[in-house]
Amino acid sequence: MKPADILIALMVAIIWGLAFVASRIALDELSPELMTALRFTIAAVPCLFIPKPKVAWSLLIAISFTLFLGQFLSQAYGIAHGVPVGLTSVVVQSQALFTIGFAALAFGERPTPMQTLGIVVAAIGLLMICGTVGYDFSVAAFAVLMISPISFALGNLLLRRARGVPMFDLFAWLCLASAVPLFVLALIANGPAPTWTSLTHMSLMSALCLLMLGGISTSIAYWLWGRLLRDYPAAQVVPFALLVPFVGSAASSIVFGERFGPLRLAGMLTVIGGIAVMVLAKRPQVLPRTA
Numbered sequence: 001m002k003p004a005d006i007l008i009a010l011m012v013a014i015i016w017g018l019a020f021v022a023s024r025i026a027l028d029e030l031s032p033e034l035m036t037a038l039r040f041t042i043a044a045v046p047c048l049f050i051p052k053p054k055v056a057w058s059l060l061i062a063i064s065f066t067l068f069l070g071q072f073l074s075q076a077y078g079i080a081h082g083v084p085v086g087l088t089s090v091v092v093q094s095q096a097l098f099t100i101g102f103a104a105l106a107f108g109e110r111p112t113p114m115q116t117l118g119i120v121v122a123a124i125g126l127l128m129i130c131g132t133v134g135y136d137f138s139v140a141a142f143a144v145l146m147i148s149p150i151s152f153a154l155g156n157l158l159l160r161r162a163r164g165v166p167m168f169d170l171f172a173w174l175c176l177a178s179a180v181p182l183f184v185l186a187l188i189a190n191g192p193a194p195t196w197t198s199l200t201h202m203s204l205m206s207a208l209c210l211l212m213l214g215g216i217s218t219s220i221a222y223w224l225w226g227r228l229l230r231d232y233p234a235a236q237v238v239p240f241a242l243l244v245p246f247v248g249s250a251a252s253s254i255v256f257g258e259r260f261g262p263l264r265l266a267g268m269l270t271v272i273g274g275i276a277v278m279v280l281a282k283r284p285q286v287l288p289r290t291a
Contacts, residue, residue: 001232009228009240012221017247019217020085021255022209023076029206030198031190032076037182040068042214044176052173053165063162064177067155071148073182078145082137084258087129089248090268091145093241096275097122098153106157115278122274128267167226168219175218238279245272 001009026035052060071092079088097119103109111119133142162170186195228237249268252258260268 001237005228005232008224009237010243012225012228013240013243014247015217015221016241016244017089018251019213020075020079020089020248021251022212022217024079024085024252024256026206026209026213027076027080029202031186031195032073032080033182033186033189034195034198035210036069036073036076037179037186038210039072039213039218040175040179040182042210043218044172044179046168046172046219047176050169050172053162053169055162055165055170055173059158059161060173061177063155063158064174065181066151066158068174069178069182070151071155072178074144074147074151078137078141078148081141081144083141083145084136084260085252085256086245086249086258086260087264087268088145089245089252090271091126091129092148092152093245093275094122094126094271095149095152095156096278097126098150099156100278102153102157114280118274118277118279120274121277122271125267125270125272125274128263128270131263131267168223171219171222171226175214239276242272242276242279 023035030038075088075092078091079085083091100109100111100115100119104111130142133139190198225237245268249258
């Protein structure tokens with residue numbers, strides 16, 4: 001990779017890691033539904049200037065509801081209900097485990113032995129983390145958070161069907177498709193009056209965090225990441241995503257003073273190690289279709 005593109009990949013990983021901290025700050029004032037809706041509304045502003053990409057509405061909505069709405073709403077819910085930011089950043093990256101598993105079921109992409117090893121290692125790490133649930137956050141909060149990597153994985157597979165579409169245009173319209181139902185959900189879950197009060201009494205810090213989440217983390221960073229995946233093999237680009245949980249955990253430790261017990265820390269490192277094995281392994285083989 002060119003040095004400039006390496007710097008871009010590093011910058012994207014840092015932005016995504018810091019986005020978990022920004023989400024935690026914004027959630028001090030906003031409900032998960034409203035915060036996520038505002039995030040995608042900001043990221044959907046380019047839709048005012050660019051036409052809808054040539055993707056069927058059914059596919060657009062399916063990708064939007066998994067890759068964006070399901071992933072980020074469950075993230076926000078988990079953080080709002082006490083799941084530590086650093087732990088959340090690790091759990092979300094376990095999407096690699098589910099992506100490989102779903103690809104094997106849907107497309108017959110048989111994992112290589114190394115990928116299978118990575119899946120086992122990451123699964124052991126998740127089980128270790130599960131052993132710490134119930135002390136500082138509820139089982140329900142962790143269960144909802146686990147929807148995030150599963151939705152992320154499903155969105156990754158659906159995104160394959162939108163090849164050849166400009167990434168910036170696609171992501172802007174994906175955000176629009178998520179923002180509308182999220183606002184409706186916020187009104188239903190919180191009520192019109194509390195929703196309006198949250199909007200009109202938002203602090204400058206929360207507004208800046210939302211601008212970072214919508215304008216930088218969602219819109220610009222995803223676009224840059226898409227460009228890198230377009231110009232380089234995935235094996236060269238995707239490993240940079242392994243930095244995200246480290247950035248998220250380090251930033252949350254500095255900003256919020258988060259500390260992890262031995263079992264949880266070991267589980268987090270085990271998950272990241274398993275993901276590293278999966279990401280750095282060779283691509284899976286495609287099983288032959290039988291008549």
